[in-house]
Amino acid sequence: MTVADALLVISAGLLAGAMNTVAGGGTLVTYPVLLLCGLPPISANITSAVGLAPGYAGGAYAYRRELRGQRRRHLALGPTAIVGAITGAALLLVTPPGPFQTMVPFLVLASCLLLLVQPVFAAAVARRAGEGRDRVSLPAHAGIFLASVYGAYFSAGLGVLMLAVLGIVFGDGLQRLNGLKSSLSGIVVLTAVMVYAASGQVAVGYAALLLVASYLGGTAGGAVARRLDPGVLRYTVSALGIALAVVLFLTRR
Numbered sequence: 001m002t003v004a005d006a007l008l009v010i011s012a013g014l015l016a017g018a019m020n021t022v023a024g025g026g027t028l029v030t031y032p033v034l035l036l037c038g039l040p041p042i043s044a045n046i047t048s049a050v051g052l053a054p055g056y057a058g059g060a061y062a063y064r065r066e067l068r069g070q071r072r073r074h075l076a077l078g079p080t081a082i083v084g085a086i087t088g089a090a091l092l093l094v095t096p097p098g099p100f101q102t103m104v105p106f107l108v109l110a111s112c113l114l115l116l117v118q119p120v121f122a123a124a125v126a127r128r129a130g131e132g133r134d135r136v137s138l139p140a141h142a143g144i145f146l147a148s149v150y151g152a153y154f155s156a157g158l159g160v161l162m163l164a165v166l167g168i169v170f171g172d173g174l175q176r177l178n179g180l181k182s183s184l185s186g187i188v189v190l191t192a193v194m195v196y197a198a199s200g201q202v203a204v205g206y207a208a209l210l211l212v213a214s215y216l217g218g219t220a221g222g223a224v225a226r227r228l229d230p231g232v233l234r235y236t237v238s239a240l241g242i243a244l245a246v247v248l249f250l251t252r253r
Contacts (some may be wrong), residue, residue, distance in 0.1 A: 001205050005037045013210040017055050017217025024081070025056065026052055027156035030210060032232050039203055039249065041101045042092065046196045047203045049155050051210020053193050056186040068193040070180055078187055080141045084148025085188040089195035107154040109212075110244040112238040142168040150190035151185065159185050174231070 012033040016026030027048050032046035090098070143165035151158035162181040170177065196202055 001037070005206075006209060007052060008033055009037065009206050009209045010213045013051060013213025014217035016052055017214035019217075020169070026055065026214070027154070028112070030214075031108075031156070034206060036202070037206065038096060038156075039206070041104055042095070042097055043201045043203055045092070045100075045104075045154060046201050047207045048210070049152075049189060050193050050202050050207045052214045053189050054211055054215040056182070056189045065179075070176065073180060074183060077140065077144050077184060080144045081148045082186045082191050084145040085152040085191035086195060087145075088149035088152025088188075089192040091149070092198050093195070093201075104154075105191065105228045105245040105249045108156070109242065110157065112242050112245070113157075116235070116238050137169060142167070143169060148184075148188045151188045152195075155189060155192075158188065 009030075012030045018027045019026045019029065030048040030052060031044055034047055035041065039047060095103075144162070147158065147161045147165050150161060159181055162185050163177060166177045166181055
């Protein structure tokens, strides 16, 4: 790792931490930077997930008040999220590098789409506030399982997908569902990280830099990012992600 690589990764971690606080999409910054530093695609994806994990844990802690009164939902859906995360992480580890590299542009485009439609999901959830549905149904488990598989396989857009699922299966306030979304997303990412840790594909040096930088970006950087228009940030990140996907399409072998 060169000094230039280290500075680039630290900058990406700071920006990704701040972005995840406001609009999500931090993986769309850290993943290409790690590729640029010479990591193979799967290792870059795993290292990015490990390095950004503190942001998900911090988000869950920040929403601890909104989680009050949702113990039943949390206890019911937590194990589903864990099983989904283990499944997604295992799928990633058994995917050959070639097919994964082929899928990545599509995953990036899917993540950009999720980021762009985030306000639509949030507005739909807000409109349904007060419906009062609290039963954890089979569709709820199925939706959280699929979102968890996706999140452990390629984490960009996980929070948006989680919020969409929760907004469909529960009638509740946006902030309460954001709290549940943050907690379940944290469970998914931390579970996946534990699976990844045994894989030997984590670039420890880069992951350590991202761990510190993403935490700082999610706290100090997040305060600055909150002053920005979330829409502008969302569209900027999506545009960069789409450009990245085009580059990845053109450079595929």
